[in-house]
Amino acid sequence: MDILNALVAFLNFVFIPGLAYGSQLALGALGVTLIYGILRFSNFAHGDTMAFGTMVTILVTWWFQSMGIGFGPLPTALLALPFGIAATAALLLLTDRAVYRFYRKQKAAPTILVIVSLGVMFVMNGIVRLIIGVEDQNFADGARFLITAGDFKTMTGLTEGLAIKTTQAVTVVTAGLTVAFLFWFLQKTRTGKSMRAFSDNEDLALLSGINPDRVVQVTWILAAAMATIAGVLYGLDKSFKPFTYFQLLLPIFAAAIVGGLGSPLGAIAGGFVIAFSEVMVTYAWKKVATYLLPDSMAPDGLLQLMSTDYKFAVSFSILILVLIFMPTGLFKGKSV
Amino acid sequence: MAEPFLIGDGMTGGYGAADILHNCTIAVEKGQIAVIVGPNGAGKSTAMKAVFGMLKLRGGRVVLDGEDITTLTPQARVHKGMGFVPQTHNIFTSMTVEENLEMGAFIREDGFADTMAQVYDLFPILKEKRHQAAGELSGGQRQQVAVGRALMTRPKVLMLDEPTAGVSPIVMDELFDRIIEIARTGISILMVEQNARQALEIADKGYVLVQGANRFTDTGKALMADPEVRRSFLGG
Numbered sequence: 001m002d003i004l005n006a007l008v009a010f011l012n013f014v015f016i017p018g019l020a021y022g023s024q025l026a027l028g029a030l031g032v033t034l035i036y037g038i039l040r041f042s043n044f045a046h047g048d049t050m051a052f053g054t055m056v057t058i059l060v061t062w063w064f065q066s067m068g069i070g071f072g073p074l075p076t077a078l079l080a081l082p083f084g085i086a087a088t089a090a091l092l093l094l095t096d097r098a099v100y101r102f103y104r105k106q107k108a109a110p111t112i113l114v115i116v117s118l119g120v121m122f123v124m125n126g127i128v129r130l131i132i133g134v135e136d137q138n139f140a141d142g143a144r145f146l147i148t149a150g151d152f153k154t155m156t157g158l159t160e161g162l163a164i165k166t167t168q169a170v171t172v173v174t175a176g177l178t179v180a181f182l183f184w185f186l187q188k189t190r191t192g193k194s195m196r197a198f199s200d201n202e203d204l205a206l207l208s209g210i211n212p213d214r215v216v217q218v219t220w221i222l223a224a225a226m227a228t229i230a231g232v233l234y235g236l237d238k239s240f241k242p243f244t245y246f247q248l249l250l251p252i253f254a255a256a257i258v259g260g261l262g263s264p265l266g267a268i269a270g271g272f273v274i275a276f277s278e279v280m281v282t283y284a285w286k287k288v289a290t291y292l293l294p295d296s297m298a299p300d301g302l303l304q305l306m307s308t309d310y311k312f313a314v315s316f317s318i319l320i321l322v323l324i325f326m327p328t329g330l331f332k333g334k335s336v
Numbered sequence: 337m338a339e340p341f342l343i344g345d346g347m348t349g350g351y352g353a354a355d356i357l358h359n360c361t362i363a364v365e366k367g368q369i370a371v372i373v374g375p376n377g378a379g380k381s382t383a384m385k386a387v388f389g390m391l392k393l394r395g396g397r398v399v400l401d402g403e404d405i406t407t408l409t410p411q412a413r414v415h416k417g418m419g420f421v422p423q424t425h426n427i428f429t430s431m432t433v434e435e436n437l438e439m440g441a442f443i444r445e446d447g448f449a450d451t452m453a454q455v456y457d458l459f460p461i462l463k464e465k466r467h468q469a470a471g472e473l474s475g476g477q478r479q480q481v482a483v484g485r486a487l488m489t490r491p492k493v494l495m496l497d498e499p500t501a502g503v504s505p506i507v508m509d510e511l512f513d514r515i516i517e518i519a520r521t522g523i524s525i526l527m528v529e530q531n532a533r534q535a536l537e538i539a540d541k542g543y544v545l546v547q548g549a550n551r552f553t554d555t556g557k558a559l560m561a562d563p564e565v566r567r568s569f570l571g572g
Contacts, residue, residue, distance in 0.1 A: 190442075193431070197439045200428040207422070208485070209414050209443035 006291035008160040012149075013287070018272075018279040020168040020237055023175035026271025027230035028248065029255035030182065030264055031223040033333070037199040037262035038219045039100070041113035045121035046227060047249035051128045051242050052091060053228025054235045057084030058132065058139045065141065073143035075170065075236050084232060089224035095120055096220055104216075121246075128242050137240040140167055160291075167236040178229050179268060182222065186264065191218055199262060247312070251278065254315035258322050260333025269330055274315050282308040341366040341401055341524050342418075342493050344387040348395035355394065356382045357548045362526065364493065364541065369515065369525040371539035371556065373532040373569065379548035380528040381423065384497055387526065388420050389413050401492070415443060419491030423498045423528075426482035429471025433462050436470050436481050440488030448488060455484040458514060476507035480514070487518070494518060496527035500534075512538050533570050536560050544569055 028050060035043045043049075060080035064070070071079050099120060103113055145151075146169045149161025186192040191214075198205040198215045206212065231245060238244070255274045259266025285303035293299070306313065322329060340363035350356035356379045364370035372380045385391050387398055389410045397406040400416055408416065428436050437455060441448040456463035459480040465473060470481045479499055486494055499515070500508040508531060516538055519525050529535035536542050539556030544565060552565055559565050 190438075193435055193438060194442060196431060197428050197435075197442075200430045201425055204422070204426060204428065204485075205439070206411060207414065207420055208439045209411060209489070210439070 002291040005158055005160040006288045008152075008156075008158055008162050009287050009291060012160070012162045014276075014279050014283050016162075016164060016168055018276045020171040020233075021279065022272035022275030023171050024230050024234040024237065024271075025248075025251055025255045025275050026268040027175055027178060027226050027233070028252035029259065029267035029271050030179070031226035031230070032252055032256040033259070033262055033264060033267040034219055034226070035223050036256070038195060038215060039104075039113075041110045041117065042253065042261075043223075044114060044117045044249065045095075045124055046223075046252065047245050047247070048121050048124035048128065048242075049088060049092065049224065049227040050231030050234070050248065051240075051245035052124050053084045053088035053224065054231035054240050054245070055084075055128050055132045055242075056087040057081055057228065057232045058137055058235070058240060060084065061139050071142060073166065075140050075142045075167065077139055077141075077232055077236055078170070078174075081229065081232055084228045085225045088228045089221045091124075092220040092224045093217060096216065125242065125246060132242070134242055137235075139240065140236045142166060165237070167233075171233040171237055174229060174233060178226070182226070182264065185222075191215075195219065250312055250319075251275075251315040254319040257319060257333075258329055260329025260331035263329065263331040263333040266329050266331030266333055273330075274318060277318055278311045278314045281305045281314050282311050339399060339402065340364060342387070342399070342526065344383065344396065344398045346396035347383065347386045347393055347398070349386060349391055349393040350382070351391055355548070357386055359396070360386075360545065360549055361396075361553075362387060362543055364524045364526045366492075366524055367519055367522045368540035369519050369527070369538055369556075370541040370543065371535045372526070372528045372543045372545060373535060374543075374545035374551070375569070377547075378545040380545055381497055382548070383543075383545060384495055384526070384528050388418065388495060414489060414491075417489075417492035419486035419489055419494045421482045421486045421494070421496045421499065423501060427470045427478055427485065430469060432467050433470050433473070433481055433484075434466040436485050437462075437488050440485035443489060451488055451490055455487055458487075458517060459484055476503045476511065479503060479511060483511075483514070483518075487523075491523060493524045493526060496525065498528050498530055500529065500531055508534065533560070536570075 028046065032043060032046050057077055057080045060083040061077045064076050064080055069079065070076050099116060103116055143166050146164040146166050147162065149163040152162040186196055194205065194210045195215050195218060197208065198210055198212065234248070251274050255270035256267050258273050259268065259270030283304065286299055289299050289303055343363035345361055347357050347360045348355055360379070360383050362370070362372060362383050372383060374380050382391065386393060389408055393406060397404055399405065400418065405413060405416060410420070428439060437452050441451065461477055462480055462484055465477065470478060473481065483496070483499065500511055503511065512534060515525055536556040536559050542554060542556045542559040543550060544552040544559065552559060552562065554562070
C-alpha cells in the first residue's frame, strides 16, 4: 500500500488534466449558455467560433514570434489573445448583422435559429480551413513545465512524479480570471444587469427601456471573448486542429445542458462534470490500483473502463441521462 | 371641458383581423384614479394595451398631456412618462428586489436613489427583502415589486393590469391603499380590475366595458349607485 504515490499518480494523470480540460470546457459552455440565455437558441457555430478565434490568435502569435516578441516563460499566444478576441467579436457582430438579425426581426422559432447557426458553422468552418489549413498546428512556446516529473521526484523522494505543464497552469489561472470578470460584469455593472433582465423577462426588459440591440451586441462580444479564450487555452494545452474544435461542440453542449442552459454557474459546474467524467472513464487505473492494493490483489488488466477513442460517448451518455432525469440541469436552467 | 390628462379616444382595433375594441374611450385626469371593469372577455386588458401602444389601432387616437402619441411604441411612451405593470410576468424573478427597481430606472440618466427611497417608504417590506430574489416573494409582495419597478421612472401615469389578481382580500385592501397613496402624489392611475366593487369604491372615474365598447361611464360612486350596473356587473 502506498497512498501517497497513488495520490500523486491520481493528481498527475486525472486531476490536473481534468482541471485544465474542465476549465476549457467551462469557458466554452459559458459562451453557449450566454447566447442561449439572451438570444434564446443553441449556437452550433460555437465550436467553429472557437476555432476562428484561435486561428487569428495563432497567426498573430507567429507574427509576434517572427518579430522576436515573446512573453518570457509564458506562451506568446497570451499577448496575441486580445487580437484574436477583437477579430472574433467583429466576425460575430458582422454575422449577427448579416444573418441572425434578419431571423430575430421575424421572431423566428428557436429551432430555425439552430439550423441557421448550423449554416453559420459550416461557413466559419470553411473560412478557418481555407486560411490556416486542416493540419495540426502547435503554437505553444515559453517554458514547457512549471514543475517537471523529475524535479518533483527529487523534491519529494516519491517514486511517482507530478508534472504541471505551463499551459495547464495558464489555463486554470486565465479561466479563473475570465470567469471572475464575467461574473463581476453580469452581477455588478448596469449593462450586465440589463443582460440578466433581458434573459429573465424580455418583454418587461423592453418595457423598462432596455435597448435590445445593445444587449445582443454585448452578448456577442462576450461570447467571442469566451470562445477565443477557451479555444486558445485548449490549443495551447493540446494542439490546434479545426476538426477537433468542431468535435468540441459536443462536450461543450453537454456541459452547458448538464449545468442548466442559461445558467453561468451551471456552465462551469457542467464543464468540470463532463471533463472529469471523460478523464476518469478513459483513464487506465492500473497504476493507482497497484499502489493502493496489496501485491496479491494487483490487477492484471489496465482497469480502463473505455478506450480514449470513446471519450465522446461519455459526454453523450451524461447528456442523455440529464435530459431524461433532470431536463433543466443541475442549476435549474431553461429546459431544452 | 379641457381634455383629460391621458385619453384613448374612440379606439378601434385588435390583435389580428377582427376588432376587439369598438370606438372605446378611456381617460384619466391628473392625480385621479380611473378603473376599467367589465365581464370576462370585455376587452378590458386590450383597452389598456391599446392606450399603451401594444396593439395597432385602426381608429381613434391616444393623447397624453395634449400630445398625440398614437403612433409611438410602448418604449417611447415610457420615455414620455407612462408606466405599465402587466398582469403577469411583471417582475424579473431571478433578480433581487433592488435590481428589479434598478432595472425600472434603466432609462434614467440622473441618480435615482431618492426615487428608490420613496418606493421603499411606500412598500416597507421591499426594503426588508431588497437583497432577496423577487421570484421568492409572496404574490402580494411580487405585485409591490412590479408596481415599484414601474414607479422608478417617475411616471406621470401609472397603468395597472389587474394588480390584485391572485392575492388575498387583506393584501388586496392593502394594495388599494397604496394605489390611493400613489395617486395623491399627483400620478394618474389607470387600472383594470377584476374586483369591480372594491375598485369602483376608490375610483374617481369608472368605465364599464362590454364587448369592447363603453357601456357605462361615470364616477365610481355613481356607478356603484346605479341599479343596472349593480345588477349586471356587481352581483346585486
